[in-house]
Amino acid sequence: MTWSATERGAGPEPIRDVPGEGVSPLGSDGTAERAGIPWPPGTASGVGSLPDLDPVEAARYVLGEVPDLPFLPELPGRGVGADIIGRSCALLVDLPVDFQPSGWRLVPRPGLDLRRARDLLARDLDAFTEAAAGYTGPLKVSAAGPWTLAGGVELPRGHKALADQGAARDLAEALAEGLVAHLADLGRRIPGARMLVQLDEPSLPAMLAGHIRTPSGFSVLPAVEEGPATERLAGVLSAVTGAASVAASGVHCCAPDVPLDLLRRAGARFVGLDATLLTRAQDDAVGEAVEAGVGLMFGLVPTDGAGNLSDPRRTVAVAVDLWRRLGFAPELLGEVVAVTPTCGLANARVGDARAALRHCREAARVLVESPQ
Template sequence: MIPSPELRATGVGALPQRDPDAACRAVLTVFPEIPFIPTLPNRGLLESIVFADSEHLPGGVVREGRLTVDRGTDPSEAMEQILLDYLEGNAEPYRVGEAYGSGFHAMMGRDLSGPLLVKCQVTGPVTFGMQVVDETRRPILYDPEYADLLGKLLALRARWCEEAMRERMGARATLVVLSEPYLASLGSGVVPVDPGVAASAFGDIADLLEGGLGIHCCANTDWGFVLRLAPAVVSIDAWTYAREFLLYADDVARYMETGGVVAWGVVPADYAVFAAETSDSLFARFRDIRARATETIDPDLFDRQSLITPTCGIRNAGEQEATAIMEATALLSRRLRGEEP
């Protein structure tokens, strides 16, 4: 688990900047206590979700802007090496290349020994496996070999990130959050996701990490399933789905009692929606969520194990607009903590 955030604030992942140093400065200015390492998808395809964690995928090729696996080459040797590296905890070969994570490399030049926690994002295995397809356009999550491999491949990626945050940035505590919008497919009859496959992949990642591992899903899903995985953090779009999430209030209470943290994405990452709000309206919205939650959850526990974030990454906004969204998130946190009226 991670240190209790006590209503502190951080961001989710993506920012619109193309200059990684500028993006890191913006994050550290607004979220000095719990900074996140920004991803910068506007710099190019390789820094967007899925692609950013694909550089070591056996057989992976980019065709017409889509990531696929090429069955024309035999991936078995590369797959075996990943399994061996996973068993040995050898994460160094799975480091983030600068073309895939310029924000990560820019943050490695900074001393982050002061913050309570340092956070980064890695694509989750379900989203990765549903977005990457074979030559028949079948998601590789439906391929038993790749389904078993993905958790281990992404575990090595996450382990390298964790080690880099600790050793290269001086982080006292680390959090790797899996971006998992495709968890919305749990129970779907159209694009189904096997809960057993998802749980196994998550377990592979959790087993390799020493610090915190979280899950971010900005859609609605089977929250009971997610909470039972016992991640350090469950990150949700609380602006849209707080009511649905709190249908599992008993599960949330048990989760928090065992040290789990809920990251309440209550500040809209969509600037058009955000622009219609005020500091007072965001404060009132969160207080309403808190009132509903604390009908079941002890209020002190709720405050201790809650984190405040935007609803999702802030990609589709201007740089000043993204900064305004982050600053509103930080201001909301300070008001909730009684540091500002």
């Protein structure tokens, strides 16, 4: 396989029309009409990762703690192949990888590390299938997005795939194809589930700012331009949204400076972010996303066990204050916003992770019952 961008054609295809773009959940009186929000009011969920639990225990834990929007757990504490990049590489079609001292790398043929990653994913699916027997409702499934994957996988000679336009495009296409097959498998296993596909893009803000370092660490890669970034992300979102059993697709980014406008233009039907990092400069972008019908997963509950989890009203104060500044009807908040931890819970203690998800439920109820 070659990686020359010049052999790939004249550039990416134009963005397709985005399904649901411009569909606002706001009525003429500023109240919510529930148009396009893919979860029920007062919903809580997790970001994706959990502490080092047994897959069966993790599946039961998720279905019990966040029953309105459970998620297929990620358990990176098991080591190589269970991390976000390795798990996503297990989905790639016809692009084998191997784990090197510097991280995941594209290789000519599958090896032991890829087999391990696929085996871990298969165990997770078997465990969740058993625990979710008879389940009906939304189910969140996540994978690394095309840009974070391109920044986390190396070419055969050691450069980041992000540095080669052709390689990055190949990764995105292989990811989209693999995700569609993955979702079809889940749909057969849990036929009552309506899938919400979450692309994790924690590296995207750094890529747009030109802050991604080369493997040597002595220089940085050129910044990714917004146009290509939007188009590449739109391609994957469009592919998975068209898959059977998929209700919506969106993007999660727990880094500062989430590019909300870019994600909305790419067709994300929901966006997950750490709401405690939002600044007033982002108010307009949040407001435009809401008016366009985009659901928001607000990370409000700390993941390090150090936050005060005794008062859910204090937890949601950030969201309530934002809504007041935007001038939206208070009842819209619990309709559009689902509450999550600020980021993944892989590094939390098991007890702290359980407490965080339980507190997310309590905070989500506050947004519905008394958002003032």
